[in-house]
Amino acid sequence: MSDAAENDTADQGIPAPEGASEIIETDYEIGQDNFEAQIGPFGLDVHNPVFGISGVVVVAFVFYTLALPEQAGSIFSWLFSFATKTFDWFFLGAANIFVIFCLVLIVSPLGSVRLGGAEASPDYGYAGWFAMLFAAGMGIGLMFFGVLEPVYHMAVSAPLGVPSPFDADGNLIPENVEAAKAMGLAATIFHWGLHPWAIYAVMALALALFSYNKGLPLTVRSAFYPLLGERVWGWWGHIIDILAVFATLFGLATSLGFGAQQVNAGLNHVFGMPINSTMQVVIITFITAIALVSVVRGLDGGVKVLSEINMVLAAALLVFVLLVGPTLLIFQDFLGGLWAYIVDLVPLSNPIGREDTDFVQGWTSFYWAWWISWSPFVGMFIARVSRGRTVREFITCVLIIPSLVCVLWMAVFGGVAIDQVLSDPAGSLVKANVIDSYNPPLSLFAMLEALPMSSITSVLAVVLVIVFFVTSSDSGSLVIDTITAGGKVDAPVPQRVFWACFEGAVAIVLLLSAGGLSSLQSMVISTGLPFTLVLLVMCVAIWRGLQAERRL
Amino acid sequence: MFTRIMVPVDLTHVDRLAKALNVAGDLAAHYGAQLVYVGVTAATPSAIAHTPEEYGERLADFAKAQGLAAGVTAGAHPVITHDPAVDLDPALVKAVAETGADLVVMASHIPGIADHFWPSNGGTIAARAKVSVMVVR
Numbered sequence: 154m155s156d157a158a159e160n161d162t163a164d165q166g167i168p169a170p171e172g173a174s175e176i177i178e179t180d181y182e183i184g185q186d187n188f189e190a191q192i193g194p195f196g197l198d199v200h201n202p203v204f205g206i207s208g209v210v211v212v213a214f215v216f217y218t219l220a221l222p223e224q225a226g227s228i229f230s231w232l233f234s235f236a237t238k239t240f241d242w243f244f245l246g247a248a249n250i251f252v253i254f255c256l257v258l259i260v261s262p263l264g265s266v267r268l269g270g271a272e273a274s275p276d277y278g279y280a281g282w283f284a285m286l287f288a289a290g291m292g293i294g295l296m297f298f299g300v301l302e303p304v305y306h307m308a309v310s311a312p313l314g315v316p317s318p319f320d321a322d323g324n325l326i327p328e329n330v331e332a333a334k335a336m337g338l339a340a341t342i343f344h345w346g347l348h349p350w351a352i353y354a355v356m357a358l359a360l361a362l363f364s365y366n367k368g369l370p371l372t373v374r375s376a377f378y379p380l381l382g383e384r385v386w387g388w389w390g391h392i393i394d395i396l397a398v399f400a401t402l403f404g405l406a407t408s409l410g411f412g413a414q415q416v417n418a419g420l421n422h423v424f425g426m427p428i429n430s431t432m433q434v435v436i437i438t439f440i441t442a443i444a445l446v447s448v449v450r451g452l453d454g455g456v457k458v459l460s461e462i463n464m465v466l467a468a469a470l471l472v473f474v475l476l477v478g479p480t481l482l483i484f485q486d487f488l489g490g491l492w493a494y495i496v497d498l499v500p501l502s503n504p505i506g507r508e509d510t511d512f513v514q515g516w517t518s519f520y521w522a523w524w525i526s527w528s529p530f531v532g533m534f535i536a537r538v539s540r541g542r543t544v545r546e547f548i549t550c551v552l553i554i555p556s557l558v559c560v561l562w563m564a565v566f567g568g569v570a571i572d573q574v575l576s577d578p579a580g581s582l583v584k585a586n587v588i589d590s591y592n593p594p595l596s597l598f599a600m601l602e603a604l605p606m607s608s609i610t611s612v613l614a615v616v617l618v619i620v621f622f623v624t625s626s627d628s629g630s631l632v633i634d635t636i637t638a639g640g641k642v643d644a645p646v647p648q649r650v651f652w653a654c655f656e657g658a659v660a661i662v663l664l665l666s667a668g669g670l671s672s673l674q675s676m677v678i679s680t681g682l683p684f685t686l687v688l689l690v691m692c693v694a695i696w697r698g699l700q701a702e703r704r705l
Numbered sequence: 706m707f708t709r710i711m712v713p714v715d716l717t718h719v720d721r722l723a724k725a726l727n728v729a730g731d732l733a734a735h736y737g738a739q740l741v742y743v744g745v746t747a748a749t750p751s752a753i754a755h756t757p758e759e760y761g762e763r764l765a766d767f768a769k770a771q772g773l774a775a776g777v778t779a780g781a782h783p784v785i786t787h788d789p790a791v792d793l794d795p796a797l798v799k800a801v802a803e804t805g806a807d808l809v810v811m812a813s814h815i816p817g818i819a820d821h822f823w824p825s826n827g828g829t830i831a832a833r834a835k836v837s838v839m840v841v842r
Binding site for chain 2: 176182183185269270276364365367368369370371449450451452453454537540640641642643644645646
């Protein structure tokens with residue numbers, strides 16, 4: 154127990170007296186299972202067996218997919234349809250539980266518990282904190298899906314059976330327009346709003362609570378201490394951590410795959426470079442190389458700086474589209490979409506008895522699996538930068554504010570795109586690339602093309618995707634390295650370099666395999682499935698942990 | 706000659722520091738200087754301590770024991786950073802100014818080929834700090 158800072162530590166560089174918190178007493182010492190070695194010139198300090206098993210499996214996976222792309226491709230597509238068709242209710246139901254759990258924590262007395270002890274103070278200001286939340290949380294996704302999704306849900310996927318505003322020949326049906334437009338935005342906001350951020354919040358809260366308040370190592374297994382006791386340091390814990398590594402790696406690779414395709418499409422659009430897998434391999438390699446520089450510069454010098462650059466660039470693009478687009482209409486869309494989201498939230502998140510199976514299985518299940526599978530990544534990142542905030546402040550900031558920003562982003566990019574599609578169906582590039590032929594990576598550039606100064610904004614968009622890409626790869630390596638080093642945050646830097654390289658390699662081999670991007674998506678779904686179970690159990694552990702903290 | 710000697714220590718690997726600790730203690734006794742032990746850690750739990758303030762206590766205990774052994778006054782100066790693996794060198798350079806030390810005594814490994822890519826801590830501190838640095842191998 155360390156309930157008050159002693160006088161002799163007060164003036165020695167310690168942030169502040171930290172106050173009461175309930176340290177869990179365990180005989181486990183961080184790093185006791187670690188394997189330290191000097192391989193050639195490089196030092197190594199990794200958890201045994203978590204690093205070994207996950208490292209070997211990832212390397213084997215890369216070689217298998219490279220050697221037998223056809224066979225691997227067919228396995229991936231079978232996995233995708235099996236997991237989404239059989240377990241769609243499970244993903245939807247679990248995500249609803251996470252949202253309700255978070256909302257209950259905000260209003261319950263447990264919300265007053267402070268992460269890092271009763272008197273801990275935050276290390277980062279709000280601006281830097283939010284920048285990192287976003288850049289890590291969904292950067293590339295916002296760029297990739299911002300135009301694609303609202304238009305697609307409005308016209309093609311028919312969520313909740315709302316009919317498309319176009320008939321089979323592409324003619325506009327005026328009486329369908331209003332409802333379809335609102336549903337297009339509402340369904341998109343649904344996928345980027347409360348649910349994903351609730352998933353992140355659960356993970357982040359578990360890591361922060363058990364590490365900063367209970368003194369356990371910063372890995373996923375620590376959250377299970379209240380339930381498993383000392384057994385978390387054995388195979389139960391190894392399995393949980395290995396699952397977390399896989400989920401993170403494949404969740405990240407999916408984002409990197411999306412990013413690579415979009416950068417490729419953008420370079421083709423602006424400079425006429427070819428679109429093919431060779432180009433994408435070159436892009437991933439090039440961007441991974443930039444990420445390595447950032448990895449070596451560390452948390453404050455790399456990720457934090459990059460995510461602040463991201464925020465400025467993204468805000469510039471957002472304001473530009475908002476001003477040159479139909480501004481008044483966008484604000485109407487923002488409010489209309491938000492309202493439709495609130496009205497349709499319950500039917501959209503209903504896990505059973507749905508008629509719109511294509512939408513539920515192809516989109517919602519995939520999204521929930523994607524968010525869940527990279528929750529260890531975003532969660533650990535949020536946890537590391539959230540010390541000193543109360544649970545209530547933490548959940549409000551992680552749940553409500555990012556959701557609102559996503560609503561705004563989708564309303565601006567999606568609203569402008571929808572307006573282009575509806576006002577000029579024949580001439581709209583967005584309609585050509587989303588509705589007539591499905592060409593996701595190009596959708597953003599198609600929307601920008603119809604606005605003034607498109608050559609400048611397209612270049613800005615390509616740069617933005619690249620910087621988001623670098624940030625994800627960098628912070629992902631940081632997180633995977635911490636988990637595979639048994640919760641040590643000061644393991645040798647070459648290990649992070651190893652993970653950054655293999656994230657790139659996994660993204661490359663999955664893109665090269667027969668299924669391309671759908672291989673990535675099926676791996677995300679398959680790793681997300683077991684991890685959903687991990688997260689559900691985690692909610693119970695968090696509740697118990699917070700109660701113990703309150704009793705002090 | 707010297708009034709305050711700063712000794713960067715890694716509490717997880719005290720066994721590897723024995724030589725540097727002895728040198729620092731002898732120098733301090735010779736010049737009648739004060740010893741300041743600097744430790745860099747993250748706010749997350751480590752093998753040494755669950756919380757930053759517990760780390761501070763551990764470092765203070767360590768300094769007290771070292772000071773008694775050398776027969777000089779010794780203090781502790783814990784530094785908390787976000788990313789110790791990367792922030793170590795700048796944190797130590799900053800600690801030189803914060804502690805007001807006029808000599809740094811630190812242990813370092815024998816340089817090898819990897820030092821061209823990842824320079825040793827001792828080498829970097831010697832290159833950047835404004836005071837004398839003694840690197841003990």
